[in-house]
Amino acid sequence: MLNQLTISELTVGLARREVSAREVMQSCLDRIASVDDKIHAFISHNDADALAQADAADRLLAAGGVKAERPLLGVPVAIKDVIAVKNQRLNCGSKILGRFISPYDATVIEKLRSAGAIVFGRLNMDEFAMGSSTENSAFGVTRNPWDPTRIPGGSSGGSAAAVVADETIAALGSDTGGSIRQPAALCGCVGLKPTYGRVSRYGLVAFASSLDQIGTFAKSIRDAATLLGVIAGHDARDSTSVPRPVPDYAAALDGNVQGLKLGLPKEYLIGGLDPEVKVAVDAAVKKFQELGAEIVEISLPHTDYAVATYYIIATAEASANLARFDGIRYGARVEGADPIELYGRTRGAGFGAEVKRRIILGTYVLSSGYYDAYYLRAQKVRTLIRRDFLQAFEKVDAIITPTSPTAAFKIGEKFDDPLQMYLSDIFTISCNLAGICGVSLPCGFTQAPKLPMGLQLLGKPFGEETILRLGHAYEQSVPWQREKPPL
Amino acid sequence: MAAIEIDIKYVAHLARLALTSDEEKKLASQLGNVLGYIEKLKELDIAGVEPTAHAVPMINVTRPDEIRPSLPHEAALHNAPAQANGLFIVPKIVE
Numbered sequence: 001m002l003n004q005l006t007i008s009e010l011t012v013g014l015a016r017r018e019v020s021a022r023e024v025m026q027s028c029l030d031r032i033a034s035v036d037d038k039i040h041a042f043i044s045h046n047d048a049d050a051l052a053q054a055d056a057a058d059r060l061l062a063a064g065g066v067k068a069e070r071p072l073l074g075v076p077v078a079i080k081d082v083i084a085v086k087n088q089r090l091n092c093g094s095k096i097l098g099r100f101i102s103p104y105d106a107t108v109i110e111k112l113r114s115a116g117a118i119v120f121g122r123l124n125m126d127e128f129a130m131g132s133s134t135e136n137s138a139f140g141v142t143r144n145p146w147d148p149t150r151i152p153g154g155s156s157g158g159s160a161a162a163v164v165a166d167e168t169i170a171a172l173g174s175d176t177g178g179s180i181r182q183p184a185a186l187c188g189c190v191g192l193k194p195t196y197g198r199v200s201r202y203g204l205v206a207f208a209s210s211l212d213q214i215g216t217f218a219k220s221i222r223d224a225a226t227l228l229g230v231i232a233g234h235d236a237r238d239s240t241s242v243p244r245p246v247p248d249y250a251a252a253l254d255g256n257v258q259g260l261k262l263g264l265p266k267e268y269l270i271g272g273l274d275p276e277v278k279v280a281v282d283a284a285v286k287k288f289q290e291l292g293a294e295i296v297e298i299s300l301p302h303t304d305y306a307v308a309t310y311y312i313i314a315t316a317e318a319s320a321n322l323a324r325f326d327g328i329r330y331g332a333r334v335e336g337a338d339p340i341e342l343y344g345r346t347r348g349a350g351f352g353a354e355v356k357r358r359i360i361l362g363t364y365v366l367s368s369g370y371y372d373a374y375y376l377r378a379q380k381v382r383t384l385i386r387r388d389f390l391q392a393f394e395k396v397d398a399i400i401t402p403t404s405p406t407a408a409f410k411i412g413e414k415f416d417d418p419l420q421m422y423l424s425d426i427f428t429i430s431c432n433l434a435g436i437c438g439v440s441l442p443c444g445f446t447q448a449p450k451l452p453m454g455l456q457l458l459g460k461p462f463g464e465e466t467i468l469r470l471g472h473a474y475e476q477s478v479p480w481q482r483e484k485p486p487l
Numbered sequence: 488m489a490a491i492e493i494d495i496k497y498v499a500h501l502a503r504l505a506l507t508s509d510e511e512k513k514l515a516s517q518l519g520n521v522l523g524y525i526e527k528l529k530e531l532d533i534a535g536v537e538p539t540a541h542a543v544p545m546i547n548v549t550r551p552d553e554i555r556p557s558l559p560h561e562a563a564l565h566n567a568p569a570q571a572n573g574l575f576i577v578p579k580i581v582e
Contacts, residue, residue: 103562197543239548240541308525319502326503328575330566334509338578344505356504363502363520364493377528379538384531386539419520453534461542 002027003166004484007075007223010169010180011027014061020072021061024169025054025118028076032167035487039143040160043081043122044089048074050120057116066225073116073227080120080159082129082133083214084203091425092205093127093155096325096350097333106203107238108172108214115230121168122424124158127352128322129174129207131155132182132424136354136413144187144409145485146451149409153183156217160187160211163217164452165487170227172219176207177310178403178428180215181440182449185454188442189485190471192216192224195437195461197242199228200235208317209240211310211432220481221441221472225249228464244462252465253472257291260470263298263396268427274406280444280453281402284474291473296396300388305381306430307422312365312378313433317419320361325350357418386434398467401427403440403454427456437464440473442480452480491522 002010002024004101013019029047057074063211067073070331070444079085082092084102086109091097097295105113112119126136134142134157142157144150145165152161156173160183163171173180175193184191193215204214234243264285327333327346334349336342351359363370365374392399405424414421431438436458443455459467475481495511495518518533560573569576 098568100565100566103558103565154563180559196541197545236550240543242543242545291536302531305528305531308528311521312525312528323503327568328577329563331568339580340503341505342578343503344500347503348505348507351504351512356510357505357514357517359502359504360495360498360514362519364498364522366519367498367501374525374528376538377533379540380533380536381528381531382539383536384533386542418517419524422521433542 001164003031003169004246005071006219007169007226008220010075011073017061021054021057021118024053024074025050025076028104028168031165035165036167038487039161039165040140041123041142041143041158041165041167043091043124043139043158045121046088050118052388053118054122056129059457060116064132070116072112072230073118074118075421076118076169077112078121078123078159078162078170078171079119080124080156080173082174082205083108085119089122090205091122091139092129093139094350094352095138096347096356100330104203104339107200107235109203111231111233123156123162123171126155126157128205128318128436129155129176129179129354130318130354130358131423132178134158135411136352138352141411144408145487146188147408147449150410150451151205153408154185155179157183157229159217160189160191162486163189163219166484171224173215173217174204175213175215175432176211176314177432178425180217181403181428181438181454181456182425184440185219185410186452188452188480188485189438190218190221190224190441192228193431193437194228194232194441194464196432196435198232198238198437198462198464200233200238200241202235202237206321208314209321210317211314221468221475222250222253224439225468226252227391229474230344248463249431249465249468252469255473255476256291257288257470257473260293260398260466261296261396262288262470263296263392263399265298265300265303265399265401267300267303268401271403273402276446277402277405277407277453281400281455284443284455285400287474287477288470289423291477298392298396298399300392300430301386302381302384303430306385306433306461307426309378309385310425310429310433311361312374314383315358315362316366316375317362319366322355322359336437343351382433385430386396389430389434398463398470399458401456401458403427403456407446407451407453431458436461437467439467441475444480447481491519491526493518493522
């Protein structure tokens with residue numbers, strides 16, 4: 001089935017004209033029609049537009065095949081509902097944006113289009129990227145393709161589920177505290193969060209501006225590398241994007257990891273870790289040793305403070321970023337006698353519970369009398385957390401951890417206990433605080449029920465080549481990639 | 488970790504969020520727990536530590552102060568809940 005192929009496999013077939021872009025896109029749309037009512041990965045998708053893009057790709061393919069500057073020609077890539085695509089609805093999983101139509105393309109969308117990709121679909125997500133389960137969407141819950149009674153993870157749950165269910169060849173998501181890596185682990189695919197500043201945030205609806213990064217969901221490390229090469233790069237329209245050349249990420253994937261040093265943080269292997277996850281990650285560590293990497297025990301002493309630090313900084317930034325949703329210039333509006341009443345009612349009606357929780361928390365920690373005790377203190381702890389990683393990276397080339405302490409839990413299980421939900425981000429959250437890169441890839445399945453587990457590789461700032469190199473070598477030596485959910 | 492009490496009504500007003508009294512109660516309880524957990528940050532000695540506002544080595548990224556094409560007027564108004572004469576309509580602000 002064409003929709004089950006990877007980017008690498010498809011681009012060969014498309015260039016040889018063995019298969020058409022239209023056939024590929026149709027295969028994805030057929031799959032969506034067949035399974036999306038069970039998993040609800042998509043909020044919406046415009047089939048006619050997708051097929052029109054495919055036809056345009058076919059015309060280019062007939063004229064001269066896949067060129068180096070169009071590495072994604074004819075490849076369908078679906079988009080998390082938090083990224084602006086011109087003339088498409090942009091809701092961020094929320095009611096407050098009403099029937100908002102984006103007047104512009106995000107930079108990453110422009111780049112995907114230049115590379116020839118077929119940009120389609122609005123993928124479900126936790127509202128404004130706040131959540132770890134995709135239970136906080138105003139557009140319904142997304143379900144894990146491996147077990148529809150369980151969460152797919154979040155906030156990019158729709159992106160992960162769509163890739164794993166073969167509804168799309170690849171997808172974009174966003175990651176602020178783990179929102180790409182955790183759903184990738186829980187659904188069973190590759191999820192890559194680039195270093196902060198590697199990919200432009202222009203056109204990404206902001207949650208926490210110092211933590212957000214757009215990243216990729218793919219069926220293989222090579223695909224993730226290809227996609228990263230397309231979306232990465234300096235952008236004058238994002239003043240936090242870093243003017244650093246984009247290397248050929250796929251070229252680093254030669255399978256050789258001899259002598260690379262892999263750090264094992266002792267703080268990550270205690271307490272709350274599911275025994276099956278521990279066994280799987282231990283086995284992966286042995287596999288890396290077999291492949292020639294050297295394992296080094298390291299310490300990240302401030303690990304225990306990461307969740308608390310994150311939930312001050314991220315919520316503070318979110319409270320500022322979400323102030324713009326006021327019913328005046330766009331989105332839904334509830335009328336009021338004066339602007340204050342209008343704002344209060346519009347935001348009260350338009351935001352979901354988790355978003356309100358975080359806005360209140362963020363407003364509180366920034367408010368007069370509390371700023372020093374909370375926000376300023378958290379920013380200083382952030383320095384300590386970043387230092388832990390930079391010091392570790394003087395000794396090792398990459399760090400290996402579980403992505404999530406457990407496999408996917410049941411829908412509804414943690415919904416009423418926000419603190420429990422926040423604590424499940426323990427392994428992914430430090431990466432965003434420290435501004436480093438991270439990738440999650442499949443490392444096995446739990447026994448009963450059969451659910452995916454992920455391992456995480458963390459790399460130094462702009463060290464994506466190293467973590468992709470390590471991930472690729474591991475991926476090629478294990479059978480997990482070939483397993484498909486019983487949908 | 489003991490829960491902390493927070494003046495939800497006051498903070499909600501700062502955030503321009505109209506909450507029902509049920510929401511206020513629930514939020515007070517849930518956020519009280521979260522803040523209780525966050526207290527652990529006070530264990531750390533942060534003397535002499537500089538805050539990290541963002542993790543990239545970039546400062547003062549500017550461009551020349553020149554007019555460049557931006558979102559056309561019509562596109563900016565396109566999603567407005569209420570508009571007239573090329574303006575956003577709002578409730579009366581000043582008496």
